[in-house]
């Protein structure tokens with residue numbers, strides 16, 4: 560491992576997390592991929608091991624470690640080849656929980672962050688709506704203040720952990736006359752009257768549950784507002800930098816996994832009396848793929864370091880997700896080809912990898928939207944500032 564970023568302690572953590580995944584998760588993956596349901600016991604085990612609170616403050620039960628522990632967590636989750644299982648875990652920890660940690664009041668942190676770290680409560684983040692996901696400021700879900708409550712109406716879609724989570728972090732309009740400045744963030748218990756979820760069927764990420772969620776006159780206490788009213792859009796944009804880097808790291812890790820698998824296969828499979836890794840056409844293909852993965856990985860590590868130092872990395876995280884997800888799709892597609900017909904079979908990892916990888920350029924900001932952001936920064940010199 561690159562010693563510029565990873566210490567002996569990091570390496571030991573990687574080894575123990577790999578062992579944990581092999582023992583506790585891998586034996587169940589095919590079942591969870593089939594049922595689209597991740598059993599509760601594994602959430603609890605992740606919690607007991609501290610995996611959901613790697614960077615969270617100790618006072619709430621977290622381990623308060625540096626961001627490279629998260630890099631390892633994400634990489635190793637990709638390497639057991641269930642994008643859906645990985646998504647369920649990281650969406651809880653780095654989408655839902657990160658809003659609770661940054662914007663939640665003391666009451667909310669005690670009630671939701673601590674049990675989330677312990678794996679006792681699962682969260683989801685609800686931003687995308689059926690009418691549109693890219694245009695976040697155009698959302699239609701409303702939150703109307705009535706006395707010491709808010710009443711929520713509207714719907715969300717494509718929500719990871721949307722069916723089985725215990726609480727929902729929800730973006731809604733508190734001022735419908737304004738776009739970005741009229742948005743706020745709330746925390747809502749799953750069992751609140753008027754909340755309903757419908758599970759969606761999808762191409763990949765089979766183990767994770769993805770849902771459409773309806774809010775029908777959902778009444779919540781006013782202090783379930785997270786942060787300040789009207790600041791939701793800036794909170795969402797600030798957390799997007801982390802989400803996009805997470806997705807960039809996921810992408811380089813799954814590309815690396817595909818390549819490692821293909822290399823092993825090529826060293827064993829024979830054609831025309833020699834192993835595949837002796838054919839120059841294939842060797843040059845591998846050289847190209849390995850170079851792309853390495854460039855991507857090193858870029859992502861350098862950004863992770865800057866994030867760890869407290870820098871706001873919106874441009875770089877957008878670039879990371881844009882390029883890493885594209886490279887991952889290419890690498891996995893080419894690696895599937897290297898396996899010939901076996902690449903197309905479900906008994907080999909490439910078919911699932913290819914399906915799961917396809918979500919990379921879509922979820923958490925499409926590649927087109929990322930290009931818009933990068934163009935605004937590079938061409939128009941727009942500056943994005945982090946919310947507190």
Ligand SMILES: Cc1cc2nc3c(=O)[nH]c(=O)nc-3n(C[C@H](O)[C@H](O)[C@H](O)COP(=O)(O)OP(=O)(O)OC[C@H]3O[C@@H](n4cnc5c(N)ncnc54)[C@H](O)[C@@H]3O)c2cc1C
Nearest residue numbers: 684685686687691692693717718719921922923924925927
């Ligand atoms: C499996 C899965 C899990 C997800 N998990 C979550 C989750 O947990 N929480 C959550 O809130 N969301 C989640 N999403 C939603 C995801 O973030 C959105 O799908 C994504 O942001 C795109 O929104 P959309 O699907 O509405 O596409 P649209 O916004 O309708 O876009 C359609 C197409 O038009 C393009 N487009 C749109 N606007 C522009 C523009 N200005 N310029 C150029 N092209 C443009 C897009 O790039 C895309 O290709 C998930 C999605 C999936 C598929």
